Amino acid sequence: MDTPTTTSRSILRNSMILGLFAVATVGMIAVTQQTTAERISEAQRRVQLSALNEIVPHDQHDNDLLTDSFSVQDRQYLSLSAPADAYRARQGERVSAVILPVVAPDGYSGRIDLLVGIRADGSIAGVRSVSHRETPGLGDKIDAGKSQWILSFNGKSLSMPIPEQWAVKKDGGQFDQFTGATITPRAVVKAVYQALTYFDEHRTALLQLDEE
Numbered sequence: 001m002d003t004p005t006t007t008s009r010s011i012l013r014n015s016m017i018l019g020l021f022a023v024a025t026v027g028m029i030a031v032t033q034q035t036t037a038e039r040i041s042e043a044q045r046r047v048q049l050s051a052l053n054e055i056v057p058h059d060q061h062d063n064d065l066l067t068d069s070f071s072v073q074d075r076q077y078l079s080l081s082a083p084a085d086a087y088r089a090r091q092g093e094r095v096s097a098v099i100l101p102v103v104a105p106d107g108y109s110g111r112i113d114l115l116v117g118i119r120a121d122g123s124i125a126g127v128r129s130v131s132h133r134e135t136p137g138l139g140d141k142i143d144a145g146k147s148q149w150i151l152s153f154n155g156k157s158l159s160m161p162i163p164e165q166w167a168v169k170k171d172g173g174q175f176d177q178f179t180g181a182t183i184t185p186r187a188v189v190k191a192v193y194q195a196l197t198y199f200d201e202h203r204t205a206l207l208q209l210d211e212e
Contacts, residue, residue: 047130048115052087054144055117055126056097061089065099072100077198079103079191086206089117089125095207097125100198104191108183109133112142116153116195120207123160127153127192139184149176149185158196166193 052065065087073083084101097119104112112132117125127150129142141147152175167173168186177185199206 051115051128051130052099055099055115055128056089060125061091061096063088063090065089074198077194079105079194093209094120095209096120098199098206100195102191102195104187106183106187107132107134108139108181109135112184112187112191114188114191116192118196118199122196122200122203123155123157124153124192124196126151129188134184135181138178138181141178141181142184142188149178152176153192158200
């Protein structure tokens with residue numbers, strides 16, 4: 001028959017074992033979460049870098065786009081609820097283009113995150129969607145890998161087409177809508193036009209080289 005002292009020791013020993021097990025489990029979870037977070041961050045970095053270099057190809061800049069960043073915050077035109085990274089493409093001693101983060105808040109399935117590259121002359125270098133939840137087979141045609149539609153912005157500017165034409169064809173504009181999906185392209189067209197407007201109003205600051 002166990003004495004009270006033996007029972008107390010047994011309980012203490014079991015408690016210590018459970019405690020050590022809990023600490024080890026928490027540690028393993030923390031390490032797993034940290035490792036997963038690092039992998040996700042690296043994957044996001046690769047996606048971002050790929051998009052940046054698609055918008056402004058390597059032969060059109062001689063700097064590291066991902067590290068040549070600066071912060072922007074604008075609700076009126078870019079629909080940013082918090083500061084976000086924008087990027088400068090440089091050729092020699094001049095800024096040849098900027099790449100702005102833009103949110104289309106009114107996509108069919110919610111917000112659509114875009115990168116809009118704008119050359120120093122105000123024309124679009126390229127547009128890419130970097131995050132969205134649009135319907136597969138319909139709204140996801142804003143992805144360059146699914147459709148050529150996003151490339152229709154290349155070379156456009158505030159004056160080409162005229163402002164009234166910055167809309168999908170269903171609304172009297174120049175840009176195609178998708179069969180069975182108008183809300184998504186409508187939202188993207190509006191967001192890209194807003195990005196051009198932001199650039200036009202802040203051109204001098206955006207094209208200013210930072211002091212070394």
